[in-house]
Amino acid sequence: MIDTHPISFNGITPTPAWAFHQYEQIRRWLPAGLPTSEQPGPVTLEDMAPLADRFQVYVFDAFGVLNAGPRAFPAAIQRFRELQRMGKHVQILSNAATASHAKLVEKYRRMGFDITPEQLISSRWLLEQSLSDRGREGLWGVIAPENSEPDTLPLDWQPVRPPVTEQLKRKLDSYDGLIMLSSEDWNEEMQAALEATLTERPRPLEIANPDLVAPRGDCLTLEPGFFAHRARQASGVQPQFYGKPYAPAFQAVLERFADVPPGQILMVGDTLHTDILGGQNAGMKTLLVTAEGSLQGMDIPRCIAQSGIAPDFIAPEI
Template structure:
């Protein structure tokens, strides 16, 4: 992997250490183990899909994902992807999935990063924003005028607020610059991707959430997180399907601290799949350990 990486034990301990910044844990339930989503499609009207660990591992397709999406559509259920990917816009994300064999339309992708405009608007006092991203920038109408932050300390110090979109070019040298500037002068800090890690074939990439929580611990600031498990992205889901009872919405994901806690905190049901973050591990034991329990567990979607 060319991006920053993190091992499973470090990722799990990080999620546990930073639980105080997440939504409140939902009331415990006793998860039902199922073979796959087809078993419970009669109980739902809408399926909300995570991508990494459910549909793909990095650039590699999870074969069960292709079959499941076909089954969801054949059953007449509506669906959407809800992703924390802050590295590209929703149309580009949909196109990437089509290249992997999925049939997602552009409008079927909801990203936490799409909330960056309203997040920035909440800080009218900020005159100059800095941004950590890759090109082309997602949400270009909002982000195109922001100052790119890389290895120039003066650039970090000059901006009045910072937006952290993606970590593809991130490293500890850049992390030190960001951490130092926000510790010396706390400013609004918006994080488009709250994930600690994302699963790939052979390991995990360290994501903006991991680096941002570390900064929050040191600088004593409260980042504004935009994606799962935080409320804004679930508001977008409810706005997309306003007539659907949240209990008839099933969110499918691979990570208790993002997909499960987020869905259940917002009234939806959750299916945890073991094809991503918890692959090869006793997922129920880990869920019991952290007290974040899904409604269903399956080996894959």
């Protein structure tokens, strides 16, 4: 299947340096994080082998840690299996929202990660839990490709998909709220229409995936979080985000392992502003992976100094 997530927008082609700068630009809209005096001094490792017996629970981000797009990292598959053989609890905590929970579990099983549905928490799942717990009134527009199975969402909805037409604009104006599952097929015209309708009549905007970018092989794609923050700047509407770095994503992990102290949980991710920031706020220990993720090729100590977000450990891969 051809990936249709945007790799450019209004002349912007995302790079790791650009993405880091964008996260810094929206820093005030992210969780506060630990004060400087409480930031750890990162320990650099070749991989996470020295940590394999140190924690009770290992929580892995997906893109940039386990895989890049459809390509799984062989070393990640091996480490995942090793931890399972050791009797450790392993969990995937992903901001993925295009695929339904069942399809996402199936995807990682095909890649070689032997997980059950209970070992995956996605931002799509978190959104669906919120919709189930607190129903949304009225008719909602859902931004998602057809293959994302938005019919799993427990609310009254209609699809919002390109191209922009007068009919689409009228529909956008009529919705009681908007949900963005995916940035697939999103473009400048659709973004302009979204910003215009929210500016004209502010309404709830719920974003399943807070990521600005995602590593997909040899490029970074622009993700829903990027477009949501642009819409916020244009309209003043504050989006409701699900997934990392926001507390509900990490609270879901803590609830699944209520008998495990947070300090006995290791959050492994490739992004300082999502995986590491959110894990720290939840009291978890953190490992930053640098070889193929969103910080690939960056000066990591400088990024840590600029952001004020320091992981407990740093390794090129797991």
